[in-house]
Amino acid sequence: MTRTISRSEFLQGRFSGKNRPLRPPWSVADERFLELCNQCGDCKKHCPTRIIQSGRGNYPLIDFKRGECLFCAECVDACQTGALRRDTKSPAWSISASIDSERCLAHKSIECRACFDPCERRAIEMQYRVGAIAIPLLDAQLCNGCGACYAPCPVDAIEIRIPVEVAA
Ligand code: SF4
Ligand code: SF4
Structure with missing residues (x-):
């Protein structure tokens, strides 16, 4: 099942219920993500296209208005908490x-x-x-x-x- 988010939701990071916010690629499930992410901003600092921005509560969100994802995994490598985990068998995301x-x-x-x-x-x-x-x-x-x-x-x-x- 998929849900389309509006542009304003997308840019402001407004999501609700079980709908998944657009986190950086290779993010763990969102409930676990919120437990693991310590809002350090390391993923944001390392993204070459600067599409990772701070959303609600300073948790990272993707903003495609700034550019595209290169799937370089720099954000994953920078994340020390396990909130981003790269599995080479799985796609970065299902969007x-x-x-x-x-x-x-x-x-x-x-x-x-x-x-x-x-x-x-x-x-x-x-x-x-x-x-x-x-x-x-x-x-x-x-x-x-x-x-x-x-x-x-x-x-x-x-x-x-x-x-x-x-x-x-
Ligand atoms: S994979 Fe690379 S380009 Fe994509 S969000 Fe992570 S750091 Fe940015
Ligand atoms: S792969 Fe999908 S998201 Fe990327 S440019 Fe093509 S249609 Fe757009």
Whole structure:
């Protein structure tokens, strides 16, 4: 099960119930994360793209408006508390992007491919149509949730889907 968070929730770190805040990659389950993380900020200091920011209670959160995740694991290496644990068999996280067609300019017949160009995974494909503007289609199976498409969208049409955490 996934839940899409609004842009304001995303940037302010407002989450509720069992919905998982967007922590740095390879974070342990959120309940355990809050026990282990001592808010030292080491992950934030080491992130080369500066996408780790301090959220509520000074706990780290990801802000894709600042850039993308490189999956370099510098944050994991910097974390001394075990709140971030890299398992090479598991992906960094289970998030994926989606496109809100109500907001997307291309869906309103305005030429735009701002999300397409930064996607190195080619998870976004431009669908060309005879006599019409090409529209972006996003394949959630190919998306690794790097967030590279998020900031370039001029109308905030990219949404980040965060799985609801089943067990903490
Ligand atoms: S993996 Fe690298 S780029 Fe991604 S959040 Fe951690 S330090 Fe930043
Ligand atoms: S989050 Fe990354 S992989 Fe997914 S569609 Fe956007 S740019 Fe592509």
